[in-house]
Amino acid sequence: MTEKDLLFDTILARSFSKNEQKRLGYGAFIASLLFVFTLCTVFKPYLSPLPIVELQLSVDAGLRMLRITDQQKPEALISINNATSGDSEKLIVPTNQNNITSNENTQSLISSEDHDLSVCNDTSLPKNTTFSKEQVISDGDKMEEKMKPICTKLARTEFCELNGDVRIHGKSATVMAAITFAFSGNSTWRMRPYARKGDVAAMNRVREWTVKLAQNADQLENANFSRCVRNHSVPAMLFSLGGYSMNNFHDFTDIVIPLYMTARRFNGEVQFLVTNKHPSWVNKFKEIVSNLSNYEVIYIDEEDETHCFSSVTVGLNRHPEYFKELTIDPSNSEYSMSDFRKFLRDAYSLRNAAVATRQIRRRRPRILILSRSRSRAFVNAGEIAKAARRIGFKVVVAEANTGVASFAQIVNSCEVMLGVHGAGLTNMVFLPENAVVVQILPIGGFEWLAKTDFEDPSKGMNLRYLEYKIEAEESSLAKKYGRDHEIVRDPPAVVKRGWETFKSVYLVQQNVSVDINRFKPVLVKAFELLERQSV
Ligand SMILES: *[C@@H]1O[C@H](CO)[C@@H](O)[C@H](O)[C@H]1NC(C)=O
Ligand SMILES: *[C@@H]1O[C@H](CO)[C@@H](O)[C@H](O)[C@H]1NC(C)=O
Ligand SMILES: *[C@@H]1O[C@H](CO)[C@@H](O)[C@H](O)[C@H]1NC(C)=O
Ligand SMILES: *[C@@H]1O[C@H](CO)[C@@H](O)[C@H](O)[C@H]1NC(C)=O
Numbered sequence: 001m002t003e004k005d006l007l008f009d010t011i012l013a014r015s016f017s018k019n020e021q022k023r024l025g026y027g028a029f030i031a032s033l034l035f036v037f038t039l040c041t042v043f044k045p046y047l048s049p050l051p052i053v054e055l056q057l058s059v060d061a062g063l064r065m066l067r068i069t070d071q072q073k074p075e076a077l078i079s080i081n082n083a084t085s086g087d088s089e090k091l092i093v094p095t096n097q098n099n100i101t102s103n104e105n106t107q108s109l110i111s112s113e114d115h116d117l118s119v120c121n122d123t124s125l126p127k128n129t130t131f132s133k134e135q136v137i138s139d140g141d142k143m144e145e146k147m148k149p150i151c152t153k154l155a156r157t158e159f160c161e162l163n164g165d166v167r168i169h170g171k172s173a174t175v176m177a178a179i180t181f182a183f184s185g186n187s188t189w190r191m192r193p194y195a196r197k198g199d200v201a202a203m204n205r206v207r208e209w210t211v212k213l214a215q216n217a218d219q220l221e222n223a224n225f226s227r228c229v230r231n232h233s234v235p236a237m238l239f240s241l242g243g244y245s246m247n248n249f250h251d252f253t254d255i256v257i258p259l260y261m262t263a264r265r266f267n268g269e270v271q272f273l274v275t276n277k278h279p280s281w282v283n284k285f286k287e288i289v290s291n292l293s294n295y296e297v298i299y300i301d302e303e304d305e306t307h308c309f310s311s312v313t314v315g316l317n318r319h320p321e322y323f324k325e326l327t328i329d330p331s332n333s334e335y336s337m338s339d340f341r342k343f344l345r346d347a348y349s350l351r352n353a354a355v356a357t358r359q360i361r362r363r364r365p366r367i368l369i370l371s372r373s374r375s376r377a378f379v380n381a382g383e384i385a386k387a388a389r390r391i392g393f394k395v396v397v398a399e400a401n402t403g404v405a406s407f408a409q410i411v412n413s414c415e416v417m418l419g420v421h422g423a424g425l426t427n428m429v430f431l432p433e434n435a436v437v438v439q440i441l442p443i444g445g446f447e448w449l450a451k452t453d454f455e456d457p458s459k460g461m462n463l464r465y466l467e468y469k470i471e472a473e474e475s476s477l478a479k480k481y482g483r484d485h486e487i488v489r490d491p492p493a494v495v496k497r498g499w500e501t502f503k504s505v506y507l508v509q510q511n512v513s514v515d516i517n518r519f520k521p522v523l524v525k526a527f528e529l530l531e532r533q534s535v
């Protein structure tokens with residue numbers, strides 16, 4: 001792609017196909033924000049709380065307590081688990097290990113028959129504190145042996161790593177595993193393999209699976225899992241493409257990053273089993289899917305034949321904290337966010353280098369103005385472009401409605417990305433190191449969302465972050481309703497009426513007309529940040 005192809009001197013009034021509307025539509029995004037937004041009640045007392053959120057808040061408070069009170073002790077986890085989840089939560093504890101010589105009881109799996117418990121009353125097991133221990137192997141050599149839990153619950157996800165004789169029956173959404181060491185307790189675990197646990201709207205769109213543990217293969221036979229019709233020689237990963245898939249923000253934060261964290265270690269030798277079939281998602285991210293797995297995806301839901309594996313992971317890993325989007329906790333993963341960004345650069349053939357001295361000197365730095373054509377659109381993108389050009393930028397205006405690969409190229413060719421709060425900003429993952437992200441906040445109380453969804457993540461990506469909050473006059477709402485209307489004068493009072501109001505007024509009806517004089521210093525600052533980089 002030549003540089004010229006990427007440049008648009010004027011805003012093109014782009015036609016927006018139905019299909020693209022669907023892909024980029026903020027509908028799903030909005031739905032997801034419902035949950036997060038209502039959490040703003042914590043920080044913004046003027047917002048009225050919604051019932052679902054109050055539940056979440058108490059759970060979250062519980063999680064924090066868990067982390068503080070329960071540093072490294074599995075025993076403590078056990079008591080906290082029955083304390084928080086009631087009697088129905090049973091534990092599965094290995095009682096002796098056939099091939100592992102420790103006789104200490106180690107909690108290996110906490111099982112719940114009640115999926116509501118796992119969705120709403122989760123307890124968190126920070127991975128680095130669970131069940132790793134030193135063991136003495138029988139021949140006398142001292143060896144480090146890691147006892148990994150079979151199923152792990154984190155704040156936003158749960159996943160099971162099953163090894164042994166594992167059989168999967170798609171039609172009944174059942175995974176049966178004969179595991180190799182003894183355990184006692186409840187052996188059934190229900191879960192939804194999508195990494196946004198706690199978000200009811202998302203999780204309702206994810207199929208529930210049952211993981212059943214058996215002590216030996218005979219038990220599998222008795223449960224009608226006798227015949228392995230399809231034997232596979234590589235491990236499998238089972239995950240959902242339901243939830244909020246096809247919203248760019250959620251595609252990355254709920255699926256792509258967790259998938260990378262969980263699958264990369266297999267070096268392609270892993271079979272993906274997809275529940276909630278979604279071929280267009282697989283096509284949208286074909287570069288990523290084909291790098292992570294050397295095999296055609298299997299849509300498992302309709303499979304009536306039993307598929308057999310010697311190793312299966314159900315569900316995806318994710319950052320252990322609740323409000324961490326678009327990021328990886330290195331203590332919870334073999335990989336870091338910079339590994340992930342490097343992986344993206346490989347998968348999409350992007351430039352590797354950080355924003356570099358010579359590049360800047362050789363040509364003017366490029367700024368990408370992310371346009372949106374339905375809501376939260378720039379009314380005066382032309383003026384912004386003009387101001388940016390005067391400061392010394394080359395200007396690219398584009399809307400994130402092309403394929404991922406081609407848009408990744410556009411983003412990656414720029415040093416600055418500027419956009420109004422929205423899923424398009426997720427494309428920051430493709431920016432080169434040290435690039436600058438400028439997020440524009442409309443009126444209506446976007447601060448908390450802006451920070452959680454993009455500001456914090458940008459820092460984890462080694463990007464610089466600038467923010468510009470518009471004044472009432474810069475919102476199209478002022479033109480529409482008049483400066484003195486409550487919507488413009490007192491957004492907190494309006495937002496208080498609830499999510500639907502927030503959505504229909506501030507998310508959907510609002511466009512942004514930036515006051516160039518007020519905004520110019522932000523552009524200058526962005527330019528200076530790049531120059532500073534090049535000294
Ligand atoms: C938790 O459950 C274990 C085993 O069922 C039991 O021994 C223990 O007393 C319980 N702890 C609490 C706090 O209920
Ligand atoms: C969550 O736990 C609390 C107390 O432990 C219980 O009262 C509540 O019913 C549980 N919620 C769900 C959805 O199970
Ligand atoms: C390990 O497990 C295998 C299969 O169950 C068994 O044949 C073997 O004897 C076990 N080894 C030890 C040391 O218990
Ligand atoms: C475990 O991880 C937490 C953060 O997730 C960290 O604060 C803590 O130091 C870690 N503990 C160990 C023993 O590594």
Ligand SMILES: *[C@@H]1O[C@H](CO)[C@@H](O)[C@H](O)[C@H]1NC(C)=O
Nearest residue numbers: 088090113114185186187188
């Ligand atoms: C597992 O838990 C469910 C529901 O709590 C219960 O009905 C079932 O009997 C339990 N099974 C075992 C083996 O404890």
Ligand SMILES: *[C@@H]1O[C@H](CO)[C@@H](O)[C@H](O)[C@H]1NC(C)=O
Nearest residue numbers: 172220221222223224225226
């Ligand atoms: C096994 O299959 C038979 C007939 O197909 C059915 O009657 C029986 O209930 C099944 N057993 C289990 C445990 O699913």
Ligand SMILES: *[C@@H]1O[C@H](CO)[C@@H](O)[C@H](O)[C@H]1NC(C)=O
Nearest residue numbers: 226227228229230231232308
């Ligand atoms: C799959 O493997 C099992 C165990 O090795 C064997 O009994 C079965 O016949 C195999 N099934 C097929 C279809 O090859």
Ligand SMILES: *[C@@H]1O[C@H](CO)[C@@H](O)[C@H](O)[C@H]1NC(C)=O
Nearest residue numbers: 290291292342343344346347
């Ligand atoms: C997948 O990505 C890795 C690391 O980014 C790279 O080394 C490898 O060559 C890629 N493999 C394929 C098949 O694209």
Ligand SMILES: *[C@@H]1O[C@H](CO)[C@@H](O)[C@H](O)[C@H]1NC(C)=O
Nearest residue numbers: 373374375377476509510511
């Ligand atoms: C916002 O701008 C878009 C694109 O110019 C336009 O289609 C839409 O009607 C505008 N919305 C409002 C509420 O002004």
